[in-house]
Amino acid sequence: MALLIRNTGGRYGWIAILLHWSVGLLFIGQIVLGLVMVRTTSQRSAFELIQLHKSFGFLLFGLILLRLGWRLANVTPRLPAETGLLERRAAPAAHFALYALQLVLPLTGWALVSASVLEIPTMPFDLFVMPNLPVPISDAAEGWWRVVHVYLAYAAIVLVAVHVLAALRHHFWLRDIILVRMISPSRRCDDDGPE
Amino acid sequence: MLSRSLVIATLAAAVVAGPSALAAASLSAAGGRYTISQAGSSIRFSIGKAGGGSLDGAFARFTGNIRVDNANADRSEVNITIMPASVGTGQGRIDAFLRSDAVFDAANDPEIRFRSTNVRRTGETTATITGNLTARGKTSPEKFQAELKSFAGGTITFRVTGKVLRSRYGMDVGTPIYSNVVEFDMTLSGRRG
Numbered sequence: 001m002a003l004l005i006r007n008t009g010g011r012y013g014w015i016a017i018l019l020h021w022s023v024g025l026l027f028i029g030q031i032v033l034g035l036v037m038v039r040t041t042s043q044r045s046a047f048e049l050i051q052l053h054k055s056f057g058f059l060l061f062g063l064i065l066l067r068l069g070w071r072l073a074n075v076t077p078r079l080p081a082e083t084g085l086l087e088r089r090a091a092p093a094a095h096f097a098l099y100a101l102q103l104v105l106p107l108t109g110w111a112l113v114s115a116s117v118l119e120i121p122t123m124p125f126d127l128f129v130m131p132n133l134p135v136p137i138s139d140a141a142e143g144w145w146r147v148v149h150v151y152l153a154y155a156a157i158v159l160v161a162v163h164v165l166a167a168l169r170h171h172f173w174l175r176d177i178i179l180v181r182m183i184s185p186s187r188r189c190d191d192d193g194p195e
Numbered sequence: 196m197l198s199r200s201l202v203i204a205t206l207a208a209a210v211v212a213g214p215s216a217l218a219a220a221s222l223s224a225a226g227g228r229y230t231i232s233q234a235g236s237s238i239r240f241s242i243g244k245a246g247g248g249s250l251d252g253a254f255a256r257f258t259g260n261i262r263v264d265n266a267n268a269d270r271s272e273v274n275i276t277i278m279p280a281s282v283g284t285g286q287g288r289i290d291a292f293l294r295s296d297a298v299f300d301a302a303n304d305p306e307i308r309f310r311s312t313n314v315r316r317t318g319e320t321t322a323t324i325t326g327n328l329t330a331r332g333k334t335s336p337e338k339f340q341a342e343l344k345s346f347a348g349g350t351i352t353f354r355v356t357g358k359v360l361r362s363r364y365g366m367d368v369g370t371p372i373y374s375n376v377v378e379f380d381m382t383l384s385g386r387r388g
Contacts, residue, residue, distance in 0.1 A: 047369065118286060118289060119248065
């Protein structure tokens with residue numbers, strides 16, 4: 001059987017699946033790392049964790065751009081026929097909000113670093129110097145970006161939780177293919193039509 | 196004609212020889228022991244940043260003494276003790292970071308010490324100072340270049356520069372974003388006695 005690369009009307013291809021899980025794991029990892037690094041009392045550990053958060057943030061940002069491009073260049077597999085009207089409307093809105101956060105969280109983090117009067121260079125994984133965004137530099141600007149970054153992250157925690165719970169509900173309660181088709185393209189949607 | 200060229204030659208010789216002759220005269224009278232005073236002295240440092248620019252700072256509190264031995268320059272001595280808690284970069288958050296156990300651990304290691312082991316004259320007004328630098332319980336040999344800037348009224352002033360690798364003292368946090376090389380630029384002014 002040929003490897004399914006692109007999405008079809010009923011199935012996610014391997015690229016979409018790999019991008020979904022790598023972005024998802026990194027995204028949750030970044031939230032955990034962010035929460036831990038600002039609560040670390042050792043200044044050295046805090047500094048190193050923050051640099052790691054910046055490195056993974058840029059890796060994530062690159063993956064998210066790829067993911068958005070792939071999403072726009074592919075069809076989105078349809079929802080199962082039995083999906084209720086409320087979910088039919090809520091799911092795309094929640095997915096849109098998740099994509100928006102994936103894009104805006106790294107950007108606000110980048111802006112926060114760029115606005116800091118500390119002017120700490122950003123070197124993703126010590127490989128190269130990432131230039132700063134052209135934003136005003138001041139304590140006030142840094143504080144403002146920090147608030148935006150942090151509250152968007154809190155919003156992301158809520159949305160990710162809803163997303164995960166909805167997927168589990170589909171799998172264990174509704175017993176449909178929603179979760180499984182994001183794990184492998186060999187599992188097709190029951191009402192998969194002609195492709 | 197002859198007298199004019201003689202005058203020019205004499206003037207030229209005086210201009211060329213002048214500063215070093217003056218300095219040599221000063222230094223030969225400068226023998227003795229000096230206590231470094233914070234007034235007129237400064238200990239500044241600079242650490243290069245990846246992508247350009249540098250982190251610059253200074254230590255506000257330090258003590259020390261200089262012994263200038265005229266008969267035998269090699270017996271001259273320099274001892275400096277720096278209080279890292281007095282570090283200042285103009286950014287409170289960076290200062291707090293430098294004082295913390297991430298860098299100086301000033302609460303547990305309140306002093307950075309330099310004790311010269313050898314002073315070697317390299318010119319009329321210059322010398323290379325070798326010695327042991329101790330910070331955070333680690334001692335390592337370091338080398339600094341000293342230049343006599345002024346000597347008058349019992350006050351002697353040297354400019355001392357040198358490069359120190361901070362990794363030798365367990366202070367390598369932030370490399371390679373911040374260079375491992377710390378460039379010191381000190382003005383040490385001592386009063387006789």
